[in-house]
Amino acid sequence: MITFNNVSKQFPDDTVAVDSIDFKIEQGEFFVLIGPSGCGKTTTLKMINRLIPISDGTIFINNQRISDYQLEELRWNIGYVLQQIALFPHMTIEENIAIVPELKHWDKQKIKERVTQLLHMVGLDPATYRHRKPVELSGGQQQRVGVIRALAADPDIILMDEPFSALDPISREKLQDDILHLQQTIQKTIVFVTHDMQEAIKLADRICLMNQGEIVQIGTPDEMIHTPVNDFVRDFVGLTGKPAIAFNLQAFMEPTEKEDVDVGKAQLSHSASLEETLQALSEQDQVFVEKSGKVIGYVNRQMMIVHLSKQAAGVETAYE
Numbered sequence: 001m002i003t004f005n006n007v008s009k010q011f012p013d014d015t016v017a018v019d020s021i022d023f024k025i026e027q028g029e030f031f032v033l034i035g036p037s038g039c040g041k042t043t044t045l046k047m048i049n050r051l052i053p054i055s056d057g058t059i060f061i062n063n064q065r066i067s068d069y070q071l072e073e074l075r076w077n078i079g080y081v082l083q084q085i086a087l088f089p090h091m092t093i094e095e096n097i098a099i100v101p102e103l104k105h106w107d108k109q110k111i112k113e114r115v116t117q118l119l120h121m122v123g124l125d126p127a128t129y130r131h132r133k134p135v136e137l138s139g140g141q142q143q144r145v146g147v148i149r150a151l152a153a154d155p156d157i158i159l160m161d162e163p164f165s166a167l168d169p170i171s172r173e174k175l176q177d178d179i180l181h182l183q184q185t186i187q188k189t190i191v192f193v194t195h196d197m198q199e200a201i202k203l204a205d206r207i208c209l210m211n212q213g214e215i216v217q218i219g220t221p222d223e224m225i226h227t228p229v230n231d232f233v234r235d236f237v238g239l240t241g242k243p244a245i246a247f248n249l250q251a252f253m254e255p256t257e258k259e260d261v262d263v264g265k266a267q268l269s270h271s272a273s274l275e276e277t278l279q280a281l282s283e284q285d286q287v288f289v290e291k292s293g294k295v296i297g298y299v300n301r302q303m304m305i306v307h308l309s310k311q312a313a314g315v316e317t318a319y320e
Contacts, residue, residue, distance in 0.1 A: 001027040001189050002048060002157070007057035009043050009213075017043040019213040020057070027156075030183055030190045032200040035210035035236075041193050044210070045159055048191065049078045061157070076104060079150030079158040079188075083165055085142045087134040093119075093145055094130045100153040118148035121185065122178060140171035144178065151186065160192040164199070173273075176202055180271050184293065197237055201225070201248060202271055209233055222251045249277055252307040253289050253297040270296060277304065 002025040009018040018040040025031045033041040046052040047059060050066060059066045066074060087096045094115050101111045119126040122144040134142055143163060150158055160179075164172045176199060183190060194200055200207050201221040208218045217229045225248060228234040250270050267280045270291040277299065280287045286300040 001025055001029070001062065002191070003060040003063075004044075005058045005060065007044075007047065007059060008055050009040070009047060009052060010055045016213050018047070021210075021213075021215050023208060023215065023218055025189060025191060027189055028187045030192065030203055030205045032192045032194060032204035032207045033210065034194055034197060034200045034207060035216075037195065038212075039210040040213040041208075041210050042161055045161055045191055045193050048157070048159060049075050049080060076100060076153060077155045077157065079153075079155045081146050081150045081158065081160040081163045083162040085134075085139075085146045087142055087145060087149075089134050092131050092133060093124075093137070096134070096145060097149045097152050099149065104153055106153075114152060118151060121182065122148055138171070139167055140175060143167060143171075143175055147175075147179065147182070151188075156189060158188050158190045160190060162193050162195065165194070165196070172199075179203065180269065184291075202273065209236060221248050226251070249289060249299065250291075250297070252303060253299045254303065255297045256288075256295060268299070 004021050004023050006020050006022060007018060008016065008020050010016050021040075021044065033044055035041050043052055047054050048061075048066070050071060054067075061069070061074075087093075088099075094112075097115050097118060098111045101114060106114075115130065116126045119129060124141065124144060129137070129141075129145075134145070137145065146163065147160075150160075164175045167175065179190075180203060192200075192203060194203075201224070204221055206218060206220055207224050209216045209224065211232060217224065217233050219227070224233065224237055228237060249268065249272050267284075267287040268277060268289045270289055272280075272289075281299070281301050281304055286298055288295050289297045289299060
């Protein structure tokens with residue numbers, strides 16, 4: 001889907017922001033770029049839609065060089081969500097969402113139906129919110145509108161540049177849950193920049209950890225937690241000092257292929273947090289886990305106790 005081939009970015013002051021990176025993002029993948037400030041993650045993201053030009057190397061989308069696309073064509077097929085929500089204050093919510101479809105000359109009725117569909121998708125009643133101005137919405141509601149505005153013209157790729165970092169913790173966690181649920185529905189290719197490892201672990205299919213313009217490790221959340229390639233990765237996963245116990249439900253649940261398990265009986269998403277899993281297991285001994293509308297496994301209290309004991313022991317051993 002998206003391929004980086006020996007890509008570098010050097011700015012006029014000779015700063016090398018990105019240094020000869022190679023990786024591929026698969027279609028439908030939730031791919032997270034993470035690293036400390038100045039590591040090159042945002043520059044990497046912005047090179048995909050040519051907001052920042054490449055100094056060397058090539059980026060391909062669907063096996064075509066991004067330089068071969070007309071700029072308008074390229075950007076219309078890539079949604080973009082910023083940390084600064086950037087809704088137009090003088091326009092209604094409907095008008096904000098409709099910007100790209102209107103530029104693409106969609107039929108007015110089709111646009112209206114699309115706005116209705118998207119507002120429902122993120123839990124905002126169209127009758128209530130369609131004609132409101134951004135100032136009438138909370139920060140979390142505005143960011144939801146920012147996300148669906150990027151989806152309005154049904155692009156194949158969504159770029160998200162630290163979209164939740166300016167929100168309060170409660171709104172941020174809710175938006176993380178929303179984007180996971182949304183991804184199960186829309187199955188877009190999402191490239192997501194964050195500096196928060198816990199956010200990356202919760203959201204990503206794969207994580208790309210960068211430092212000083214280079215890729216240090218690419219892997220699944222489970223691989224980043226349990227098989228870090230060096231001390232930098234180990235320390236970053238743990239943030240500072242002794243790390244909190246990183247949690248990945250799929251790493252220890254028992255898989256199941258039972259066709260007769262009703263997905264409606266699943267109490268946990270595969271991306272459930274430690275708190276959510278403990279809450280579910282406080283109410284019953286065993287719960288099913290679902291992903292993309294299918295039951296993929298189960299977890300019980302004994303499995304949870306064993307997992308947490310191993311994790312805690314591993315943390316103590318690594319940092320003694």
